[in-house]
Amino acid sequence: xxxxxxxxxxxxxxxxxxxxxxxxxxxxxxxxxxxxxxxxxxxxxxxxxxxxxxxxxxxxxxxxxxxxxxxxxxxxxxxxxxxxxxxxxxxxxxxxxxxxxxxxxxxxxxxxxxxxx
Amino acid sequence: xxxxxxxxxxxxxxxxxxxxxxxxxxxxxxxxxxxxxxxxxxxxxxxxxxxxxxxxxxxxxxxxxxxxxxxxxxxxxxxxxxxxxxxxxxxxxxxxxxxxxxxxxxxxxxxxxx
Numbered sequence: 001x002x003x004x005x006x007x008x009x010x011x012x013x014x015x016x017x018x019x020x021x022x023x024x025x026x027x028x029x030x031x032x033x034x035x036x037x038x039x040x041x042x043x044x045x046x047x048x049x050x051x052x053x054x055x056x057x058x059x060x061x062x063x064x065x066x067x068x069x070x071x072x073x074x075x076x077x078x079x080x081x082x083x084x085x086x087x088x089x090x091x092x093x094x095x096x097x098x099x100x101x102x103x104x105x106x107x108x109x110x111x112x113x114x115x116x117x
Numbered sequence: 118x119x120x121x122x123x124x125x126x127x128x129x130x131x132x133x134x135x136x137x138x139x140x141x142x143x144x145x146x147x148x149x150x151x152x153x154x155x156x157x158x159x160x161x162x163x164x165x166x167x168x169x170x171x172x173x174x175x176x177x178x179x180x181x182x183x184x185x186x187x188x189x190x191x192x193x194x195x196x197x198x199x200x201x202x203x204x205x206x207x208x209x210x211x212x213x214x215x216x217x218x219x220x221x222x223x224x225x226x227x228x229x230x231x
Contacts, residue, residue, distance in 0.1 A: 035219070037222075043224065044224045045207065104151050104163035104176065
């Protein structure tokens with residue numbers, strides 16, 4: 001069975017600090033996808049990034065960066081120079097490709113990030 | 118571009134009443150469709166998914182059912198709501214080839230059962 005663990009329930013930092021959100025996953029599949037989503041107070045989930053299990057290159061997009069380490073089954077998310085608008089709940093998720101990849105995502109319980117001005 | 122619509126945005130229903138939540142997708146054909154529920158303080162739980170008209174897979178046995186009467190329409194229903202059905206319901210669509218297994222979510226429905 002698949003499992004995603006986000007051990008940090010809530011993180012609070014002051015604006016402009018860097019912050020890392022941890023994600024550890026479990027799967028028996030050799031091919032799978034990892035995702036990060038952002039849920040602002042409005043509730044809608046916003047897609048941030050998708051990474052497949054064969055691509056361990058780290059990725060940077062503006063102030064966001066992601067560190068995928070297959071050896072430790074982790075897919076961590078770092079926000080550099082945080083801003084108040086980054087305040088949200090962030091979800092890490094996992095899907096496999098068996099069944100054609102139509103199966104739903106397995107989500108972690110989310111990390112509530114609070115950026116204080 | 119593809120868009121996904123969910124309604125209503127909020128709903129307050131008494132225990133024992135029926136439920137119907139609707140989700141439609143525009144701008145794509147033959148999408149995979151999903152219903153998730155987010156209970157307070159918990160992550161998102163997959164309820165149902167569908168790969169085509171009339172094809173529904175249930176992940177969690179419960180008081181809810183889903184139907185897909187048209188290619189881009191997905192409906193979540195209940196004949197009699199329970200208190201435990203309260204939560205935030207999210208619909209999502211995805212396409213393996215087109216969307217690279219990414220799922221895109223609607224704005225959600227906040228359901229309170231009293």
